[in-house]
Amino acid sequence: xxxxxxRHEFRMNLRSVITWSLSLAVLIxxxxxxxxxxxxxxxxxxxxxxxxxxxxLIAFGMDGMDLSxxxxxxxxxxxxxxxxxxxxxxxYGFSILSVEERELTADFLLAKPVGRAKxxxxxxxxxxxxxxxxxxxVWMSSxxxxxxxxxxxxxxxxxxxxxxxxxxxxxxxxxxxxxxxSLLVKRVRSVTSFSMALAFGMYVLxxxxxxxxxxxxxxxxxxKHFDPNYIISNAAYDLPLVLISVTCIVISVAGSYLLYTxxxxxxAV
Amino acid sequence: xxxxxRELRANLRSLLIWGGIVILFITTGFAKxxxxxxxxxxxxxxxxxxPALLAAFSMDAVNLTTLSGFYAAMLTFFGLLLSIAxxxxxxxxxxxxxxxxxxxxxxxLPITRSRLVTxxxxxxxxxxxxxxxxxxxxxLVNVARYQPDSAFYRFLSLSVLPLMIMQMIFLxxxxxxxxxxxxxxxxxxxxxxxxxxxxxxxxxxDLNKNLEFLKYFTPFKYFDSALLLNESRIxxxxxxxxxxxxxxxxxxxxxxxxxxxLYI
Numbered sequence: 001x002x003x004x005x006x007r008h009e010f011r012m013n014l015r016s017v018i019t020w021s022l023s024l025a026v027l028i029x030x031x032x033x034x035x036x037x038x039x040x041x042x043x044x045x046x047x048x049x050x051x052x053x054x055x056x057l058i059a060f061g062m063d064g065m066d067l068s069x070x071x072x073x074x075x076x077x078x079x080x081x082x083x084x085x086x087x088x089x090x091x092y093g094f095s096i097l098s099v100e101e102r103e104l105t106a107d108f109l110l111a112k113p114v115g116r117a118k119x120x121x122x123x124x125x126x127x128x129x130x131x132x133x134x135x136x137x138v139w140m141s142s143x144x145x146x147x148x149x150x151x152x153x154x155x156x157x158x159x160x161x162x163x164x165x166x167x168x169x170x171x172x173x174x175x176x177x178x179x180x181x182s183l184l185v186k187r188v189r190s191v192t193s194f195s196m197a198l199a200f201g202m203y204v205l206x207x208x209x210x211x212x213x214x215x216x217x218x219x220x221x222x223x224k225h226f227d228p229n230y231i232i233s234n235a236a237y238d239l240p241l242v243l244i245s246v247t248c249i250v251i252s253v254a255g256s257y258l259l260y261t262x263x264x265x266x267x268a269v
Numbered sequence: 270x271x272x273x274x275r276e277l278r279a280n281l282r283s284l285l286i287w288g289g290i291v292i293l294f295i296t297t298g299f300a301k302x303x304x305x306x307x308x309x310x311x312x313x314x315x316x317x318x319x320p321a322l323l324a325a326f327s328m329d330a331v332n333l334t335t336l337s338g339f340y341a342a343m344l345t346f347f348g349l350l351l352s353i354a355x356x357x358x359x360x361x362x363x364x365x366x367x368x369x370x371x372x373x374x375x376x377x378l379p380i381t382r383s384r385l386v387t388x389x390x391x392x393x394x395x396x397x398x399x400x401x402x403x404x405x406x407x408x409l410v411n412v413a414r415y416q417p418d419s420a421f422y423r424f425l426s427l428s429v430l431p432l433m434i435m436q437m438i439f440l441x442x443x444x445x446x447x448x449x450x451x452x453x454x455x456x457x458x459x460x461x462x463x464x465x466x467x468x469x470x471x472x473x474x475d476l477n478k479n480l481e482f483l484k485y486f487t488p489f490k491y492f493d494s495a496l497l498l499n500e501s502r503i504x505x506x507x508x509x510x511x512x513x514x515x516x517x518x519x520x521x522x523x524x525x526x527x528x529x530x531l532y533i
Contacts, residue, residue, distance in 0.1 A: 192457035193357050
C-alpha cells in the first residue's frame with residue numbers, strides 16, 4: 001500500500017462518505033421515531049395479519065415481520081438502509097478504477113513508480129475505510145435510536161448485532177462486484193447508471209423472488225443472503241447463502257487484481 | 270433534428286439493455302404465476318375474509334390468484350424500474366456532454382441551447398415510450414397463455430397511462446438536474462437521492478394512516494393500483510400534481526441551462 005494514494009483517495013471520497021453516513025443516520029432516526037405511535041396499533045395489526053394468507057404478506061415484504069416488536073419495526077429501516085448501502089458501495093466499486101480513465105488521469109497515476117497491484121490495494125483500502133465509516137455510523141445510530149424509541153420494551157440484542165455485523169459483507173459484495181464489472185467492460189461512462197442497475201436490480205430480484213415463492217434466481221442477490229426478516233426471526237444467518245456472498249467477494253477481488261494488472265489503458269492524448 | 274437523431278442512436282444500447290431487463294423480469298414473473306393461477310386453496314382463504322378488511326389494506330387489488338391482481342402487484346416493480354431508467358436518461362443526456370468533454374463542440378453548433386435541450390429531452394422521451402411499449406408487449410405476450418378476459422386487457426391498457434406519467438415526471442426531474450447542476454457528477458447523485466427518497470417515502474406512507482399525507486410527495490404513490498383495477502380510473506388530483514411538477518422542472522431546466530456556466 002502507498003500512503004500517498006491512500007490519503008488522496010480517502011480525501012476524494014470523504015465528502016460522499018459523510019453525506020451517505022448522515023443520510024443513513026437520519027433515515028434510521030426518522031423511521032424508528034414512528035415506532036411509538038405505531039406500537040399501540042401494531043398488536044392489533046399483527047392479529048389481523050395472522051389471518052392473511054402467507055403469499056399476500058410475502059408480496060408486501062411483510063412476511064415473518066412482527067411489527068409490534070421494535071426489532072420487527074427496525075427490520076423495515078434496515079432494509080431501506082441496505083438499499084442505500086448497496087448503492088454507495090457499488091458507486092465506489094464502479095468508480096474506483098474507472099475514474100482515472102474517464103478523467104484522463106490514468107497516465108499520470110500509472111507513470112508513478114508504484115506497481116499496479118499496489119495502486120489497486122491502496123485504492124481498495126481507501127474505499128473500504130470510507131465504507132467502514134458509514135458502517136460505524138449505522139451501528140451507532142441503530143443502537144442509539146433503537147434504545148431511545150423502544151418504549152421500554154425488551155429486544156433480542158443478538159439479532160440486532162447479527163444484523164449490524166452483516167453490513168460489512170454486504171458492502172464488500174457490492175464494492176468488489178462493482179469493481180470487477182468496471183474492469184470487464186471497455187469503458188464506464190456513467191458510474192451511477194451501473195451502480196443503480198446493480199443495486200436496484202438485486203433489490204427488485206429479491207422482492208420478485210419473495211413474491212413468487214421459491215425461486216432459484218434469488219440466490220445471487222445479497223438482499224436475500226442478508227434478509228433482515230430471516231435474521232431477526234431466527235437470530236442466525238442463513239449460512240449457505242452467506243457463503244455465496246463471501247465467495248463472490250473473494251472471486252471478484254482476485255479477478256480484479258488479475259484484470260487490472262493486465263489491463264490495456266487508453267492514453268489521454 | 271440532427272441532434273435528435275444522434276441522441277437516439279447514442280441511447281440505443283442503453284435502451285436495449287433496459288428492454289432486456291424488463292423482458293427478463295416479466296417473463297420470469299409470469300412463468301411463476303402459473304403456481305398461483307386459480308389456486309383454489311388460496312382463493313378459499315381469501316373468500317373467507319370480510320371484504321371490508323381486505324379493502325382497508327387495499328389487498329382486494331392484489332388477489333394474487335387472479336391475473337389482474339398479480340399484474341397489479343407487479344406494477345409497483347415496473348414503476349420502479351421505468352422510473353430509474355427515465356431519471357438516468359434525463360440527467361445523463363444533458364450531463365454526459367460535460368463528462369465526455371463534448372459540450373464545447375455541441376454548443377458551437379448553430380442552434381440555441383434551448384433547442385439542444387429540446388432535442389435531447391425529446392430523444393430521451395422517445396426512449397421512455399419505447400421502453401414502456403416493450404413492457405406492454407412483453408406483458409401481452411406472456412399473459413396470452415392464461416387466456417385473460419377483456420377486463421384484464423382494459424386494466425392493462427389503462428395501467429400504461431400511470432406508468433407513462435411516472436416516467437415523464439422522472440424524466441423531467443432528470444433533465445432539470447442535468448441542466449441545473451454545476452457539476453455533472455452532482456446531477457446523477459442528486460437524481461439517485463431523489464429517487465431513493467421518494468421510494469422510501471412511498472414505503473413509509475404505507476406504515477401508518479397518519480402518514481398518508483406523505484403520498485403527495487412521492488410519485489410512486491400517485492397512482493393507486495386498487496383504484497385503477499376496481500373503478501377503472503385514476504385520481505385526477507394526482508394527474509394535476511404530476512403536470513405541475515413536469516412543467517415546473519422543464520421550465521426551470523430551460524431557464525437555468527440558457528445561462529449556466531459550463532463545467533469544462
